[in-house]
Amino acid sequence: MIHAHQTRAKALAQNLLALLTSYEEELMALEREAPTVGQLRRAVGITIAEACYCISDDGIGMPEYMPPSDGQARRAG
Numbered sequence: 315m316i317h318a319h320q321t322r323a324k325a326l327a328q329n330l331l332a333l334l335t336s337y338e339e340e341l342m343a344l345e346r347e348a349p350t351v352g353q354l355r356r357a358v359g360i361t362i363a364e365a366c367y368c369i370s371d372d373g374i375g376m377p378e379y380m381p382p383s384d385g386q387a388r389r390a391g
Contacts, residue, residue: 327368
């Protein structure tokens, strides 16, 4: 069961990475013209870094970094 969860988390992180990478590239270009886009670009970059961490062997097995499986977002706190 844990192996299936780890495999699923890794696949989700890979999909997220593929999706967000193109957005980050576009945001980088847009940021040159509109510096206020910088915060959004940094947020996307952080999400990409977290996805990369989940893909790596070090990230698997750390459920506090995985999105909740019930569709609910965790609150910062």
